[in-house]
Amino acid sequence: MGQTVSARSSKAISGGVHTSRQHDSAHKHVTGAAEYIDDMMVPAGTLHGYLGLSERAHATIKSMDLEAVRAAPGVVDVLTAADVPHNDISPSHLDDEPVLTDGYCDFYGQPLFAVIAETREAARNATQLAKIDYEDREYKIDVVEAMEADYPHVTKPLKLENGDVGAALETAANRISSEMRIGGQDHFYLEGHIAMAVPGEDDEVTIYSSTQHPSEVQHMVSHALNAPSNAVTVNARRMGGGFGGKETQGNQFAAIAAIAAKRHNRAVKIRPDRDDDMIATGKRHDFHMSFDVGFDNEGRIEALEAVFAARCGFSADLSGPVTDRALFHTDNCYYLPNVLLTSRPMKTNTVSNTAFRGFGGPQGMLGGERVIEEIAYALGKDPLEIRKINFYGENDRNVTPYHQTVEDNIIERIVGELEGSSDYQARRKSIIEFNKTSPVIRRGISLTPVKFGISFTATWYNQAGSLVHVYQDGSIHLNHGGTEMGQGLNTKVAQVVADEFQVDLETIRITATSTGKVPNTSATAASSGSDLNGMAAANACEQIKTRLVAFACEHYGVPEDQVAFVPNHVQVGNQLIPFPDFIKQAYMARIQLSAAGFYKTPKIHWDRDKGQGRPFFYFAYGAAVSEVSIDTLTGEYHVDRVDILHDVGKSLNPAIDLGQVQGAFIQGMGWLTTEELWWDDNGRLRTHAPSTYKIPLASDRPKEFNVQLATWSTNKERTIRRSKAVGEPPFMLANSVLEALSMATASVADYRICPRLDAPATPERILLAVERLKKG
């Protein structure tokens, strides 16, 4: 029984925390064996659904003639609002979002009816046969037009206030008012929305959904069906990308599939075409930001007043917390002694905008960086100089507009190291020289920092559960409430479990997220997946380990400190027992080898009405230097080089974190450059497929791309193995691209004028700005 300690191998486990490991599904990804919902074997008799969408931006629907749809070959059923038991899937619980709209439409592309047919093709073809009689109503697509027309807010605005902004603006040596438009963004997850519902006994239904939030799909389906939550089970093994687009937007498809499945007692699958996915589901919010800033002659900000108005679309969805987060990140790394920030979540006749990586934070931060840029151009200084003198202090000047003290500030070190490693100063000098003698091609460089607050601002969301089983053979089954969308969450959580038990990663089986295994979960969002679920999984492991230690003490008659989990073994006194053998012994002794883990983030609290509290457990930091070239004849440009230094605390998996940083940067770059949402005069989105909506390609990557993790960083707070969240923060590193483009543009007027580039900075916007600046 067992080996002696001296015989023990000192070899560490494979795949423990802080090591680079492949994504757990990498092998399946490259062979095509990874199963997405549309790849699953379907039950016999599965039906297919397809949505019929409105073709007006705002109208009363006088009649819907669906006779031809019903009569089309293969059609089994056509659902309208009347067929929905409880026609509401509003995630904000404001009852403002129907499953199928009833008698009106609020945007071009709103689901009016659902065709259920024997095949997807039959359902899709039949949707074309509907005759809808609309009576048009006034509509507003644009956020500024909506404000001018006194459109309502979709949810209550937020105000963040500190100091006396009015007085400080009055007395400031310098003052600038300006505005900026910041575009939205489509998620363009490669796998579009999809749901399959399989009916069960009584009121039961099982849903397979491409969702970041299985619990919400469960609640929405049960709500729509008028059934209790315990009748609905939602499973999600993996998504082909989410980025926030599958936090609430999958509810509709799941609800319709479930309703149809229960009506016909057959499985129903719904998968919209890419165009319908882009037209009928929400995106990143576009913003209009206006501000008034007061600053001294060095560029130190004395007061900032800003209003962030967002195109929210027809309903609230997540627009409340999204616009809140914009305000939470306007300060970025900068101390604002007197500040008043206001959000205006505007209703518009467009699809209801939703979560997208950064969740309003990028728009708020970009607006804040525009303030810095304006000051720099006004004073004729390098924007980096303005940034540095406004950085939060470590011991003073460290209170945010929401009255949280920044306790873990490392931005000076990050920026200092990056400034050196990227040779920023020398390159900036040489670019300025280059521009003097280059009539057509101009270059620009910018260093921008990031500080991003980690935690859901809805404090109750900061909880997570897990379920860990150790089987008799020592193999381990891991389940938790987080969802896998490519970010490597399952890999990281499995590494935590491997580390807890000190077994090789291969011992852990990762299983599909299911509301039947871990209940009442939060969305996998806000970058919180590893923080929350890693902790919950560790907690389950600790419970089992506690029982195992007690068993060992009793069984072997040793004190607790004589029992240790060592690589693939349990050490008891001077004996080394292989983990599976030890587990078998524990089983025979009737030890419970399963546990449900739980975690809730400590320290956080938030009073939205007062605009005060500690909404964030900690902050993640980073900085990037981007260098670009523009063609002043056409506005075309190229990103020549990017250097990044990013803080992930003590990384759980450096390879995965590096991939997150690289991917987030490129996605952010797309948002600020080529990704443009364009509506026509009828309020119809015309950029609704990759032919018209242009996300970055491999050939858009910076020609030179140097990405480093700040390996010295460790989380000051007690997070899972002192790591930090990584999903969202690096997205905003791309702000440096916009500002580098801005500098190249500014060169045509000798850097005297802030170019005020709106985002996205398409070649068109660059050229029109060049022309504007040339005219002075």
Added chain:
Amino acid sequence: MPTAVRNELRFILNSEVVHLQNVSPTLTLLDYLRLQRLLTGTKEGCAEGDCGACTVLVGRIGPKGLVYESVNACIRFMASLDACHIVTVEHLADVNGQLHPVQQAMVDFHGSQCGFCTPGIVMSLYGLWLETPKADAERIEKTLQGNLCRCTGYEAILNAAEAVGQTGNGKDKLVVTHEEISAKLAELKDGSRVEINSPEGSSIVPATANDLADVLENNPDATVVAGSTDVGLWVTKHMRDISPAVFIGNLVDLQTIEEDDAGITIGAGVTFTDAFEAISRSIPTMGDLWDRIGGEQVRNMGTVGGNIANGSPIGDTPPPFIALGASVTLQKGSATRTIDLEDFFIDYGKQDREPGDFVRALHIPKLPDGDKFAVYKISKRRDEDISAVCAAFRVRLDGAGNVENARFAFGGMAATPKRASAVEKALIGKPWAEAEIDRAMALFDQDFTPLTDWRASAEYRMLATKNLLKRFFLETQGDSVQVVRHTKTLAGA
């Protein structure tokens, strides 16, 4: 002699010879793989040939024998695959589950995150590796123009692609079976016309170009499908009925490229990929344009003839070809006629093409010695995007440095590809000098009234067009005035 007729498709899918009857003309390769064969490794991301998640390889006997090329299964119709070898991601790993070197590199370098684009990327890189095992970054980027990844930022994928270049392809399955498959495909390509009538409509695959002429005489309203990079979307996006559909992608007698002192004659069925070498070698700057038409999968399928025949005002080949004075040969029955390409485009959606006509060939006269020529494409994203403006400039100077002749043609500026006659006229006889250029630029306002749409505003289109004349002028003066990703000799001028 009447052409033999066969009523089934014959092709090889991975290792299996398939005979398929009763095929709808609109059945796509992607739906066939996923719905009928349950080969779900190939994904649908967009159903319009832009994202590459559905990338598979198709082996076909072309002018150079058996070649394997990446294609978009989502817009490729089954009826176009007669006598082809379809290779899907399921074919790569060996029977013991040992990963293919391309797959292993993608795993080793963390090239997948969500994994949905991954099979398509693996297939694109596999196609590249078969063709050019040791590809450089520029070639890899070109290969991946038609593959979108939303997670990784591509860096890890590029690292994987470069690393796999360390492994030779000599032992690869498709290399080893090359002769065997070639022989099998030759056997399947039995010289018959294929005619398939299904409840959803009929498909005809003519045996030869002359057979095509016969087929079209009898079916003047048939939809002619070459690369299906456009017609594919009529089906997947607009749910149009294309029956009867005539598939011409495998007519090797439409795939000829002839070069002589007069210029190049390109058969209407030549793909962009097959035309690249001749076009890029003989016409300055055209290689750069060519590399920006669609993604690699689209260039492997799409034909030069199709880009002309569909009459789009934003196709990228008409402006340069018009500037070069190209002509197009149309065939109806056994009769052919040749007209100036410029005259082929009559109005939006209207070409000089009668029922039963098909585009047979395109003739591009040799650029006379001394003529300066360049083509420029302006788009929101550099690669795999549709032009906001495509501008082609050709100018001939006399001994005194005055403009003897000018042909400037544009896409995206009018309802058809169109010349800027006022600008040309203003410059002819004038010195080729900046002041004259600046004066002439204003005259574009007389030539064009562009539209505002999602690709660009009217204001931008006009401004960019004017400035592109300036760019052309500066380049003829030897100035380097373009933003370049990969340094190479900018031909032209």
